[in-house]
Amino acid sequence: xxxxxxxxxxxxxxxxxxxxxxxxxxxxxxxxxxxxxxxxxxxxxxxxxxxxxxxxxxxxxxxxxxxxxxxxxxxxxxxxxxxxxxxxxxxxxxxxxxxxxxxxxxxxxxxxxxxxxxxxxxxxxxxxxxxxxxxxxxxxxxx
Amino acid sequence: xxxxxxxxxxxxxxxxxxxxxxxxxxxxxxxxxxxxxxxxxxxxxxxxxxxxxxxxxxxxxxxxxxxxxxxxxxxxxxxxxxxxxxxxxxxxxxxxxxxxxxxxxxxxxxxxxxxxxxxxxxxxxxxxxxxxxxxxxxxxxxxxxxxxxxxxxxxxxxxxxxxxxxxxxxxxxxxxxxxxxxxxxxxxxxxxxxxxxxxxxxxxxxxxxxxxxxxxxxxxxxxxxxxxxxxxxxxxxxxxxxxxxxxxxxxxxxxxxxxxxxxxxxxxxxxxxxxxxxxxxxxxxxxxxxxxxxxxxxxxxxxxxxxxxxxxxxxxxxxxxxxxxxxxxx
Amino acid sequence: xxxxxxxxxxxxxxxxxxxxxxxxxxxxxxxxxxxxxxxxxxxxxxxxxxxxxxxxxxxxxxxxxxxxxxxxxxxxxxxxxxxxxxxxxxxxxxxxxxxxxxxxxxxxxxxxxxxxx
Numbered sequence: 001x002x003x004x005x006x007x008x009x010x011x012x013x014x015x016x017x018x019x020x021x022x023x024x025x026x027x028x029x030x031x032x033x034x035x036x037x038x039x040x041x042x043x044x045x046x047x048x049x050x051x052x053x054x055x056x057x058x059x060x061x062x063x064x065x066x067x068x069x070x071x072x073x074x075x076x077x078x079x080x081x082x083x084x085x086x087x088x089x090x091x092x093x094x095x096x097x098x099x100x101x102x103x104x105x106x107x108x109x110x111x112x113x114x115x116x117x118x119x120x121x122x123x124x125x126x127x128x129x130x131x132x133x134x135x136x137x138x139x140x141x142x143x
Numbered sequence: 144x145x146x147x148x149x150x151x152x153x154x155x156x157x158x159x160x161x162x163x164x165x166x167x168x169x170x171x172x173x174x175x176x177x178x179x180x181x182x183x184x185x186x187x188x189x190x191x192x193x194x195x196x197x198x199x200x201x202x203x204x205x206x207x208x209x210x211x212x213x214x215x216x217x218x219x220x221x222x223x224x225x226x227x228x229x230x231x232x233x234x235x236x237x238x239x240x241x242x243x244x245x246x247x248x249x250x251x252x253x254x255x256x257x258x259x260x261x262x263x264x265x266x267x268x269x270x271x272x273x274x275x276x277x278x279x280x281x282x283x284x285x286x287x288x289x290x291x292x293x294x295x296x297x298x299x300x301x302x303x304x305x306x307x308x309x310x311x312x313x314x315x316x317x318x319x320x321x322x323x324x325x326x327x328x329x330x331x332x333x334x335x336x337x338x339x340x341x342x343x344x345x346x347x348x349x350x351x352x353x354x355x356x357x358x359x360x361x362x363x364x365x366x367x368x369x370x371x372x373x374x375x376x377x378x379x380x381x382x383x384x385x386x387x388x389x390x391x392x393x394x395x396x397x398x399x400x401x402x403x404x405x406x407x408x409x410x411x412x413x414x415x416x417x418x419x420x421x422x423x424x425x426x427x428x429x430x431x432x433x434x435x436x437x438x439x440x441x442x443x444x445x446x447x448x449x450x451x452x453x454x455x456x457x458x459x460x461x462x463x464x465x466x467x468x469x470x471x472x473x
Numbered sequence: 474x475x476x477x478x479x480x481x482x483x484x485x486x487x488x489x490x491x492x493x494x495x496x497x498x499x500x501x502x503x504x505x506x507x508x509x510x511x512x513x514x515x516x517x518x519x520x521x522x523x524x525x526x527x528x529x530x531x532x533x534x535x536x537x538x539x540x541x542x543x544x545x546x547x548x549x550x551x552x553x554x555x556x557x558x559x560x561x562x563x564x565x566x567x568x569x570x571x572x573x574x575x576x577x578x579x580x581x582x583x584x585x586x587x588x589x590x
Contacts, residue, residue, distance in 0.1 A: 026490065041530045113579070113582040128563070
């Protein structure tokens with residue numbers, strides 16, 4: 001059998017992830033996390049903070065909660081069911097920072113934890129920053 | 144000729160299997176010599192825990208044989224970790240001449256094959272074959288940190304935490320190694336590291352076919368044909384591929400990865416995997432059945448996926464390999 | 474009402490990610506990168522800001538919101554500082570979230586060990 005034929009056979013026969021169930025769970029978890037974020041946003045706004053600061057505080061709070069739930073060994077259990085519902089919100093970003101930090105503590109604080117903290121989330125910062133520079137150039141040109 | 148016949152008797156003198164907590168909760172829970180109370184096994188890192196699995200498996204094997212480490216002439220072993228640190232740090236206190244091996248999850252059959260062939264040369268009297276794996280040390284090397292929230296696809300497998308050791312002896316009575324078939328690397332272009340069973344299935348079938356041809360035997364000549372860690376989906380593909388070759392794998396075919404866990408209850412998706420998988424299942428559950436006479440002839444075919452995260456990221460595909468070791472009871 | 478809007482928009486953004494995970498070969502890291510870059514570009518072309526006005530946290534909490542924050546920050550910085558703003562705007566606007574992630578990640582690493590499942 002050729003490589004191509006075998007690959008197609010494997011692809012056809014492979015058990016698939018239950019997409020319907022996963023979508024429902026992602027919707028519920030993702031929506032739920034955003035609703036929690038909205039509650040914090042409303043709370044910060046009600047304290048009289050301007051929109052931008054309230055939004056920043058909300059992000060910071062959600063990052064804190066994501067890291068806390070990771071440290072308490074809860075986030076990965078939620079993610080098992082939530083899938084993209086726990087990956088896509090900024091709590092998932094916090095989980096992607098906190099989990100390697102915990103994992104690589106065994107290799108030391110500097111060379112382990114600090115160096116490896118961004119093995120998953122690093123690309124988000126790198127590509128995000130590059131995208132922002134690109135946007136900045138566009139804004140600068142059309143200004 | 145890919146098959147080597149072991150003409151002078153090489154026999155199993157003792158064996159032991161040490162596993163982690165999850166493995167100790169599976170269907171084979173009563174087969175193992177020691178079940179670790181937690182995944183750190185009293186150590187502070189997963190790598191050290193894996194090494195402890197190795198040293199405990201060797202200790203228990205020596206104890207069962209009533210021997211001291213200096214009675215062992217040669218040790219063959221390996222694991223999944225970079226530079227094989229699981230095995231090398233696990234055996235450092237024994238001071239036994241050591242040959243480290245890497246054959247991914249096929250390493251147990253590789254160690255057993257090399258130990259048997261070396262013993263049959265007649266210059267040494269005792270050799271140990273040992274392999275290990277550890278779910279968490281493998282995850283952090285091959286995949287994601289443990290606390291990272293990700294979903295595993297249904298074809299993913301669960302690396303077995305544990306170590307199995309077999310002490311082989313030149314001469315003596317009991318379960319014999321009668322032949323070994325060294326497999327070839329086969330690449331069928333599978334690139335999904337979460338679907339390794341089908342990547343290894345062609346190598347399994349090729350080694351099985353070669354072994355049957357070289358020994359002039361049929362599938363029904365074996366009480367049990369055991370693949371290492373193809374998992375439930377890999378088994379399915381192996382049966383299909385074998386059928387294409389005119390080999391019908393029936394009731395006497397099983398997979399260590401599927402025997403180790405209760406696939407429905409234990410959330411391991413397609414089953415167990417890792418160097419420790421075929422080692423612990425074979426040492427814990429199969430060798431005793433050979434010794435008791437329930438099985439007369441068993442073919443262990445440990446399967447390995449030769450790859451690394453670096454190779455996968457560079458766009459390489461996953462190669463499979465499989466080695467067969469034939470055991471016969473008295 | 475704003476809770477319902479946040480729930481639905483946030484949920485839908487996550488569903489898109491789930492379909493990408495299950496039906497393409499994209500790894501989670503690639504999907505996250507895609508979300509951030511998409512968020513920044515959608516903001517640049519003026520699509521994302523109305524969504525944020527409509528859904529609040531439903532649009533800012535998913536990682537596209539991180540991209541929105543980057544692009545919005547750079548826009549304001551360019552208006553105020555000109556050329557310099559191209560480089561300072563993005564990271565300045567998101568510095569709070571990143572700093573808290575580093576601090577909390579560090580503390581998590583110091584005080585908590587991975588646990589078996």
